[in-house]
Amino acid sequence: MEILKNKDYTLDNEQLARFAKAMGHPARITILQFLASLDCCYFGDIHNELPIAKATVSQHLKELKEAGLIQGEIETPKVKYCINRENWEKAQVYFETFFALKKEKIGCCTAP
Amino acid sequence: MEILKNKDYTLDNEQLARFAKAMGHPARITILQFLASLDCCYFGDIHNELPIAKATVSQHLKELKEAGLIQGEIETPKVKYCINRENWEKAQVYFETFFALKKEKIGCCTAP
DNA sequence: TTTGTAGTTCGCAAAACTACGAACAATATT
DNA sequence: AATATTGTTCGTAGTTTTGCGAACTACAAA
Numbered sequence: 270m271e272i273l274k275n276k277d278y279t280l281d282n283e284q285l286a287r288f289a290k291a292m293g294h295p296a297r298i299t300i301l302q303f304l305a306s307l308d309c310c311y312f313g314d315i316h317n318e319l320p321i322a323k324a325t326v327s328q329h330l331k332e333l334k335e336a337g338l339i340q341g342e343i344e345t346p347k348v349k350y351c352i353n354r355e356n357w358e359k360a361q362v363y364f365e366t367f368f369a370l371k372k373e374k375i376g377c378c379t380a381p
Numbered sequence: 382m383e384i385l386k387n388k389d390y391t392l393d394n395e396q397l398a399r400f401a402k403a404m405g406h407p408a409r410i411t412i413l414q415f416l417a418s419l420d421c422c423y424f425g426d427i428h429n430e431l432p433i434a435k436a437t438v439s440q441h442l443k444e445l446k447e448a449g450l451i452q453g454e455i456e457t458p459k460v461k462y463c464i465n466r467e468n469w470e471k472a473q474v475y476f477e478t479f480f481a482l483k484k485e486k487i488g489c490c491t492a493p
Numbered sequence: 494t495t496t497g498t499a500g501t502t503c504g505c506a507a508a509a510c511t512a513c514g515a516a517c518a519a520t521a522t523t
Numbered sequence: 524a525a526t527a528t529t530g531t532t533c534g535t536a537g538t539t540t541t542g543c544g545a546a547c548t549a550c551a552a553a
Contacts, residue, residue, distance in 0.1 A: 277432060278410075278411055282410045285404070289402070289404035289405040290404075290405030291405075292401035292402075293402030294510090298401070299391075299394055302479070302482060313529070321511090321512070322512065322514075323529090323530070323531090324512075324513060324514075324531080324532080325512050325513070326530095327530065327532085345519070346519070346520055346521070346527095347528090347529060348529075364476045367410075367413075367414070367417075368469070368472070368476065371418075371469055406540090423499085424499070424501095425499070428500095434543055434544075435499090435500070436501080436545090437543070438500095439502080440502095455500095457549070457551085458499050458500080458549070458550055459499060459500080460500060
């Protein structure tokens with residue numbers, strides 16, 4: 270018998286993990302926060318908010334884009350970034366649902 | 382003049398990123414979900430839910446513990462894990478607050 | 494005392510992440 | 524045509540993550 274460990278992760282869990290991972294760096298949290306409060310702005314504005322080189326900022330933006338949380342649009346010679354509303358709300362629901370799992374239960378480890 | 386780039390990340394953003402990072406892997410999401418719905422259980426139960434070796438499970442548990450999302454307690458010869466309620470709720474508030482930033486605004490990039 | 498059970502820790506390898514400067518692309522300006 | 528502006532991409536370096544098997548710890552039972 271070969272490897273038959275078929276217990277894969279659910280797609281929902283993988284999606285939630287993907288969103289969480291994208292948020293797993295202070296620079297990316299800062300970017301998202303900035304965009305969420307400003308609605309949208311140019312690369313330079315984002316770079317100004319951060320203590321890192323532009324190449325690194327560009328990389329973080331790419332990751333956020335790949336996770337679907339933001340979108341970019343060329344407005345020569347600048348690039349305008351903004352929150353991807355659809356996925357932002359999707360992520361919000363994912364996290365809400367996740368945290369709602371633990372509601373008013375009395376557990377066996379209520380202390381420390 | 383030396384390096385004076387003093388624009389650090391806020392503690393809140395670092396904390397949120399830390400929580401998000403801990404949630405940034407499907408195995409860890411699955412563990413948290415399992416614990417949240419069960420309240421608490423032993424290492425073996427968690428290992429049974431996952432398609433990975435016990436050494437790897439142990440590592441993921443360690444990370445979740447370090448992020449403060451779970452806690453473990455020795456109950457020889459087993460180890461009982463459960464959600465760390467206090468920090469779970471803290472994390473929940475962090476995420477809620479974060480996503481609430483983008484409410485009903487009309488932005489300049491409403492479309493893809 | 495040997496054996497079992499339940500997990501953790503160690504050591505390793507491969508891959509991914511974070512960061513940077515330099516080089517590049519695309520357009521606008523001189 | 525040369526220069527400037529705005530970002531992206533490339534190449535590199537160091538660190539961290541993920542995963543595993545093997546060795547180890549701690550206690551209980553035979």
